[in-house]
Amino acid sequence: MVLDPHRWLELRRFRPLFESGAMSLRDIAKETGLNRRTVSKYLQGGASAAPPQRTVDGQRYRRVVDEVAPLIDAMLRAEVLLKASVIHERLVHEYAVSINYQRVKIYLQEARPRIAEELGISPGELAGLHRRFEVVPGAQAQVDWGDEGKILAHVGIPKVYSFHMTLSYSRDPFCCFTTSQDLATFFDCHRQAFVHFGGVPMSIVYDRTKTVVRRHVAPGEAVPLHPEAVAFAGHYDFDPDVLAAYRPTGKGRVERQVLIVRDHVLAGRAFSSVEELNAAFAAWVPLRRAKVHGTHGEVIGHRAARDHAALRPLPETPYVVAQRHLRHVGKDCLVAFDANLYSVPARKVRPRQLVEVRATKSQITLHDPVGQTLLAAHARAVGRGARVVDEMHWDGLPTGAGRRVTTGDAVAPPRRNQPLGPDAGPLQALLNRAAAAHIEVGRRPLSVYDELTGTRPFASPSKDAR
Structure with a gap:
């Protein structure tokens, strides 16, 4: 077996650990995903002194991971910090790809910087220290x-x-x-x-x-x-x-x-x-x-x-947590809560009356804070600016159906250039906008008012007086 040049370079990183005794051939084989005989050949024999040769046709040795490399690259372009374990997990369970985890991990060492450079991103990691503790089951x-x-x-x-x-x-x-x-x-x-x-x-x-x-x-x-x-x-x-x-x-x-x-x-x-x-x-x-x-x-x-x-059993009935707030009733029988409006019965409230709002995740209930009686219940609105109204809450309020309207019998204002009647007084003439637009207004120069009051007209100072 001719080892891929990339894998050969990766294997060379383990030589100091192997020579110092920190890792055995078995450990290195498990870490790299290679056969133990292959690891022994390139770490103990002379083959490790030089990189492996290419194939006879001069083409690069094709790796198993190369078949899914475009798919891995696409995942990295969607999220460059995606972990190797996550990528391997998705390849196996979502794409039915049989591949060793270490092959994916080694491929990511050269693929992640390349994709990050394409995206203009510099991924980094932050590590910290803490004290670990353990607990008993259910605690x-x-x-x-x-x-x-x-x-x-x-x-x-x-x-x-x-x-x-x-x-x-x-x-x-x-x-x-x-x-x-x-x-x-x-x-x-x-x-x-x-x-x-x-x-x-x-x-x-x-x-x-x-x-x-x-x-x-x-x-x-x-x-x-x-x-x-x-x-x-x-x-x-x-x-x-x-x-x-x-x-x-x-x-x-x-x-x-x-x-x-x-x-x-x-x-x-x-x-x-x-x-x-x-x-x-x-x-x-x-x-x-x-x-x-x-x-x-x-x-x-x-x-x-x-x-x-070891967990404690659940109670027979769930506990429903409700937020409790006091709100005023508007003149339109609506109560504002969480940027939405909810209706209350007009026959049970008065304007500016305080009511208690009890809000759960899915429901809004409105109560009389004095007698604790339920006034209304609504499904909680999603978002902001919604009006949740029960039409029955407005029973008894005026609908506007009995308002009087004109039918054309009203006296129309006089047309332009049409003289007013003899009974029309001066006030009525002023109130009539069409007629007031044609009232003659006398015009006179301002000097007339200066003569009447005995004042001198205003004049701007000359340049010599400045």
């Missing part, structure tokens, strides 16, 4: 938001966010995509995550987001939690664990998961709805659970089974 989950930007701007959705919850023991992921980060949406995503995992962890780690923390305090002081967060945690029987200030690495598992989902699910793809985004994640989860995690060294799905078995 902890971590939550974080991801900002996916304008991924759906082409269909009129200006902003998309990704909600992530990761079980700390197994690294089993959950993700759903939303268009809002408000309180109702935040905890609705929690309910979806609990159903996805089949239970509730004993504690959930958060950063100091306003949907969990009522207000920010100095380091070392007790953190006051949002009342709805306390009620939600009590209903599902878990402990909220808020990170200390300036501790971004306290939930590194979920922050890493945000990047993994972005790379494996979103990178280099186009979507037309939030539902397509959620379906893409659901289709990727089995692939993720089949992976061997690099930290705990087990298949994520096998470890997740132990994690799920």
Whole structure:
């Protein structure tokens, strides 16, 4: 077998490690994807002193990866930082290509800089240090938001966010995509995550987001939690664990998961709805659970089974989190909330009356804050500037159907140059615009007024007087 020149150059990088004893022939063969005899031939024999020869016809030795190189290049042009593991995963599962992962990895070493130069991009990486900790099954989950930007701007959705919850023991992921980060949406995503995992962890780690923390305090002081967060945690029987200030690495598992989902699910793809985004994640989860995690060294799905078995059971009834706000009723029986208008019954309210708005992710209910009676319920509007009106709420209000209109019996104004009647007084003549346009107005020079008042006319000073 004649080794490809590119592979020969790659193999030479392992010579110092082999000679120092840091890597064995088996390790190098596993890393490069080559046969151990081939590695031994070029690292121990004389063949390694010179590059391998080309084929008889003078053409370059064709590699297996060359057959899918255009496809890999297209993926890199869509996302130049796409990881080798992601590309290999898509080649195998989406294009049914049988290729060794190391061949893809080696090809990317020369393809990525070339594509980046074509696109004018300089990719870089940032590494940090942190202390690692482990937990028992079912003990902890971590939550974080991801900002996916304008991924759906082409269909009129200006902003998309990704909600992530990761079980700390197994690294089993959950993700759903939303268009809002408000309180109702935040905890609705929690309910979806609990159903996805089949239970509730004993504690959930958060950063100091306003949907969990009522207000920010100095380091070392007790953190006051949002009342709805306390009620939600009590209903599902878990402990909220808020990170200390300036501790971004306290939930590194979920922050890493945000990047993994972005790379494996979103990178280099186009979507037309939030539902397509959620379906893409659901289709990727089995692939993720089949992976061997690099930290705990087990298949994520096998470890997740132990994690799920240790979770607390879900309550019989879900807890629906609602935002509560006071708003005034307008004269048109509409209440403004979140840049949209919702109707209330005209017979039950008065102008400028205060009503309580209770907003969930999918519903808006309007209540009398005094008697706590329900006034109206509407589906929550999507976007801004919508009017959600129940026509029955306007029963009893004037419709304008009984307004009087003229039928041509009114006296028309006199035409131009038509004299007014003898009974028309001077005031009526002035009020008649057509007639007033032809009233003769006397004109006289301004000097007449100067003579009457005894004042001298205004004159600009001469040049000599300046």
